[in-house]
Amino acid sequence: MAFIQLRDVTKSFVSPRNGRLSVAVNRFNLDIERGEFFCLLGPSGCGKTTVLGMMAGFESATSGEILLDGKPVRGPSRDRGVVFQGDDSLYPWLNAQENIEFGLRMCGVPAAERRERARTALRLVGLNGQNEKYPSELSGGMKQRIQIARALVNEPKMLLMDEPFGALDAQTRYIMQRELRKIWLATRSTVLFITHDVDEAILLGTRVGVMSAGPGGTLREVVDIDLKGERDRTDPQYSKYFNVVYSIIRDEVAKAAQGVAA
Numbered sequence: 001m002a003f004i005q006l007r008d009v010t011k012s013f014v015s016p017r018n019g020r021l022s023v024a025v026n027r028f029n030l031d032i033e034r035g036e037f038f039c040l041l042g043p044s045g046c047g048k049t050t051v052l053g054m055m056a057g058f059e060s061a062t063s064g065e066i067l068l069d070g071k072p073v074r075g076p077s078r079d080r081g082v083v084f085q086g087d088d089s090l091y092p093w094l095n096a097q098e099n100i101e102f103g104l105r106m107c108g109v110p111a112a113e114r115r116e117r118a119r120t121a122l123r124l125v126g127l128n129g130q131n132e133k134y135p136s137e138l139s140g141g142m143k144q145r146i147q148i149a150r151a152l153v154n155e156p157k158m159l160l161m162d163e164p165f166g167a168l169d170a171q172t173r174y175i176m177q178r179e180l181r182k183i184w185l186a187t188r189s190t191v192l193f194i195t196h197d198v199d200e201a202i203l204l205g206t207r208v209g210v211m212s213a214g215p216g217g218t219l220r221e222v223v224d225i226d227l228k229g230e231r232d233r234t235d236p237q238y239s240k241y242f243n244v245v246y247s248i249i250r251d252e253v254a255k256a257a258q259g260v261a262a
């Protein structure tokens with residue numbers, strides 16, 4: 001039995017404007033194994049964030065079911081760490097270490113253990129020695145690393161990441177992609193990672209899923225990315241996977257554009 005199972009998951013929303021029901025995700029099926037880094041790509045509006053929101057337990061499915069480790073997802077839980085794009089939810093009055101420890105403190109984890117776990121998480125995201133800095137003293141990339149550390153410190157069963165590097169400049173983004181790949185190689189966490197960027201998906205994913213154009217998108221195709229260790233854009237295998245995934249997404253984006261034009 002797969003670690004994560006999405007079975008015929010459909011999500012509809014009622015429009016606040018006209019009260020009509022619209023399908024955001026349609027009969028989405030996916031299994032994710034423990035320790036996989038699954039990247040989800042798809043045209044804008046196809047339902048990627050809605051899928052992640054249901055897995056996080058922020059939204060419930062209209063029909064179908066989501067199982068984590070055999071148990072139905074009924075709401076948010078510490079066993080799923082969530083990182084969003086340009087998330088600015090760090091507490092400005094707490095330093096980096098205290099921000100990372102905050103959730104553990106709320107759960108009553110003793111101070112010495114909190115400190116140790118936060119230091120380990122800071123090391124993992126490459127911010128060793130930056131623990132006393134406040135958010136106002138940190139760059140965008142550093143803040144995003146703290147968000148990742150804040151998710152990792154809870155030792156979640158799964159990390160859910162929604163375009164976490166979308167708001168970063170290109171150079172910082174490249175650095176963060178490399179760091180995240182290293183973290184995943186070290187921890188083998190189970191990750192669902194949403195991105196618009198084929199390059200990012202090939203650099204990070206063990207599998208890349210492409211959704212069909214929305215509204216009411218579903219999972220169209222999944223590509224296995226069999227590249228070991230740290231990945232390199234100059235590797236001919238990288239180009240091969242890039243072209244395969246790019247041609248699928250190009251079709252779907254074209255369909256989405258036709259839908260908009262129709």
Ligand SMILES: Nc1ncnc2c1ncn2[C@@H]1O[C@H](COP(=O)(O)OP(=O)(O)OP(=O)(O)O)[C@@H](O)[C@H]1O
Pocket residue numbers: 013014015023024042043044045046047048049050051214215216
């Ligand atoms: N709370 C909501 N109420 C009504 N409609 C919603 C709600 N959330 C999402 N939708 C609709 O569901 C569809 C899918 O949205 P979603 O944000 O999941 O897409 P996405 O693939 O993540 O898009 P993008 O890549 O642009 O971020 C869209 O048509 C969107 O308008």
